[in-house]
Amino acid sequence: MNFFLLSLIKAVVVAFVLLTTLAYLQWVERKVIAHIQVRLGPSRVGPHGLLQPLADVIKLITKEDLIPPHVNKFLFLAAPFFAITMALLSISVIPFGPDFHAFGGDTWMQLTDLNIGVLFVLAVSSMGVYGIAIAGWASNNKYSLLGGLRSSAQMISYELPLSLAVAAPLLLSNTLSLRGLVDHQTGYYLGFIPRWNVFQTPMPQIFSFIIFLIAAFAETNRIPFDLPEAENELVAGYHTEYSSMKFAAFFMAEYSNMVTVCAMTTTLFLGGWLPLWPAAAGSSFVPAVVFLGAGLIALYHGLNPARRRDRLTLPVVAVVFFGLALLFLIPAVQSVLLPLFWFAAKTGGLLFLFIWIRGTLPRFRYDQLMAFAWKVMFPIAVVNLLVTGLLVAVLS
Amino acid sequence: MDVILFLIFAVVAVVCGINVVVQSHPISSAISLIGVMASLAVLYLLLGAEFLAAAQVIVYAGAIMVLFVFVIMLLNAGAETRRGRSFMAQLLGVPLLIAFLGLMAFFVQRLFPGAGDVHFGAFRGGTALAVGRALFTQFLLPFEVVSVLILIAILGAVVLARKELE
Numbered sequence: 001m002n003f004f005l006l007s008l009i010k011a012v013v014v015a016f017v018l019l020t021t022l023a024y025l026q027w028v029e030r031k032v033i034a035h036i037q038v039r040l041g042p043s044r045v046g047p048h049g050l051l052q053p054l055a056d057v058i059k060l061i062t063k064e065d066l067i068p069p070h071v072n073k074f075l076f077l078a079a080p081f082f083a084i085t086m087a088l089l090s091i092s093v094i095p096f097g098p099d100f101h102a103f104g105g106d107t108w109m110q111l112t113d114l115n116i117g118v119l120f121v122l123a124v125s126s127m128g129v130y131g132i133a134i135a136g137w138a139s140n141n142k143y144s145l146l147g148g149l150r151s152s153a154q155m156i157s158y159e160l161p162l163s164l165a166v167a168a169p170l171l172l173s174n175t176l177s178l179r180g181l182v183d184h185q186t187g188y189y190l191g192f193i194p195r196w197n198v199f200q201t202p203m204p205q206i207f208s209f210i211i212f213l214i215a216a217f218a219e220t221n222r223i224p225f226d227l228p229e230a231e232n233e234l235v236a237g238y239h240t241e242y243s244s245m246k247f248a249a250f251f252m253a254e255y256s257n258m259v260t261v262c263a264m265t266t267t268l269f270l271g272g273w274l275p276l277w278p279a280a281a282g283s284s285f286v287p288a289v290v291f292l293g294a295g296l297i298a299l300y301h302g303l304n305p306a307r308r309r310d311r312l313t314l315p316v317v318a319v320v321f322f323g324l325a326l327l328f329l330i331p332a333v334q335s336v337l338l339p340l341f342w343f344a345a346k347t348g349g350l351l352f353l354f355i356w357i358r359g360t361l362p363r364f365r366y367d368q369l370m371a372f373a374w375k376v377m378f379p380i381a382v383v384n385l386l387v388t389g390l391l392v393a394v395l396s
Numbered sequence: 397m398d399v400i401l402f403l404i405f406a407v408v409a410v411v412c413g414i415n416v417v418v419q420s421h422p423i424s425s426a427i428s429l430i431g432v433m434a435s436l437a438v439l440y441l442l443l444g445a446e447f448l449a450a451a452q453v454i455v456y457a458g459a460i461m462v463l464f465v466f467v468i469m470l471l472n473a474g475a476e477t478r479r480g481r482s483f484m485a486q487l488l489g490v491p492l493l494i495a496f497l498g499l500m501a502f503f504v505q506r507l508f509p510g511a512g513d514v515h516f517g518a519f520r521g522g523t524a525l526a527v528g529r530a531l532f533t534q535f536l537l538p539f540e541v542v543s544v545l546i547l548i549a550i551l552g553a554v555v556l557a558r559k560e561l562e
Binding site: 072075114115116119120122123126127129130133134136137145148149152153155156159176 | 423424427430434446447449450451453454457458459462463465466469470472523524
């Protein structure tokens with residue numbers, strides 16, 4: 001059962017990395033938002049608040065788990081479970097990198113490659129809405145119900161432009177497998193423009209990229225589309241009545257959906273694990289240079305500390321960065337780490353965009369939300385799909 | 397492995413199907429129906445019709461049932477009150493059901509006598525490519541007729557939902 005063992009190891013690694021990312025994504029979000037708003041953000045638990053996620057986990061686990069007397073008990077308990085299951089499930093088809101040779105074995109950096117991978121992600125994300133809708137209904141609370149209603153209406157509406165935006169790059173790549181999609185984006189035009197779907201001929205998918213991204217904000221209930229949990233109208237929306245780990249499940253589901261949607265955008269439009277420019281032009285040295293630069297900045301601030309404890313913590317951070325930079329220079333490790341670096345860099349950039357927009361934009365009004373989906377995004381997505389289809393049919 | 401999965405999901409589908417009828421609250425019935433559709437999708441997958449399985453989940457479980465749940469939540473429909481059943485229904489219900497199932501089995505046997513056993517994984521025409529090719533070559537006319545029919549339905553819904561203009 002070599003296959004079984006290999007799958008088990010991969011599943012454990014992916015689950016561990018994903019859960020750690022979820023925990024620290026929240027720390028990054030709080031820090032970034034804080035700096036946008038000229039605050040410090042979490043800074044008490046551990047150096048620069050780095051142990052804050054751990055403290056939050058302990059707090060959430062040890063909090064009293066309340067079940068209000070007026071709820072529908074079975075559905076109230078099932079809803080967070082359903083939400084987190086659906087949110088974690090779709091990471092299983094995302095490809096993180098190409099072939100991977102190690103210990104005489106040979107595998108893909110992906111849990112499983114379905115030939116209906118794109119449809120699988122769409123199906124799982126369309127099931128995810130039940131977690132929120134049922135939570136809103138089962139809480140038996142008018143604010144929760146309104147939140148659940150808003151979320152289902154919003155998700156149905158934005159799923160249409162989302163699916164249409166996904167269909168256009170599929171026409172170019174002629175496959176539904178996510179690994180096949182990335183393989184089709186290999187190569188460069190004129191030696192330096194990557195053949196990603198955003199730049200792909202005959203029809204660069206820039207419109208469907210933007211539509212997909214906007215719809216992704218709505219699907220993950222993020223600002224400016226966070227009406228299901230609009231705190232100044234609905235207390236906390238669908239999770240008003242939830243506490244302790246059940247609340248944490250909704251929280252994790254939201255962040256997990258964010259990660260998945262960013263990974264999907266990377267795979268569909270930004271060439272997955274492929275580098276920004278050819279390795280011949282030195283793209284393999286980008287990670288080393290980036291980490292070296294980050295290490296130098298940390299070292300500089302450690303030598304000219306703004307606060308006393310920075311004198312100790314920042315040089316340690318600098319050493320870690322230098323170590324990472326060295327790791328990316330070892331040829332044997334490089335071939336494995338480079339694709340992962342590019343994938344993480346693109347996904348991380350998109351995640352930063354999510355956080356940045358949260359710190360920048362106000363919330364839509366409900367009628368604006370619906371009008372935007374049906375009167376702006378839907379027509380653009382249809383026209384984009386038609387033009388892409390026409391060009392592919394004529395030119396191939 | 398296939399047989400075990402089939403048995404599990406067939407049982408889930410049947411139990412959820414019975415639950416749709418037995419439950420008195422519309423939301424519980426709707427969720428049971430989602431269970432039926434999801435287990436049907438797994439059965440399609442076991443038979444090798446992967447595109448159909450994905451479409452089943454996206455369209456039925458993910459879109460149509462969301463609308464059902466949405467409407468039930470919007471109307472805030474409560475649990476239905478159970479009225480006393482008629483004497484005839486109590487007396488004849490179970491025998492009629494058995495007779496109906498027997499009749500169905502008989503007709504299936506008569507109409508499809510050559511249908512052999514199901515072999516899991518033997519069917520290879522369920523990919524998106526094969527389904528698309530069949531839809532756009534062999535079944536082009538029915539496919540187009542269905543799309544026109546759906547378009548008419550959408551237009552009808554828009555006309556019905558439109559506000560009256562004075």
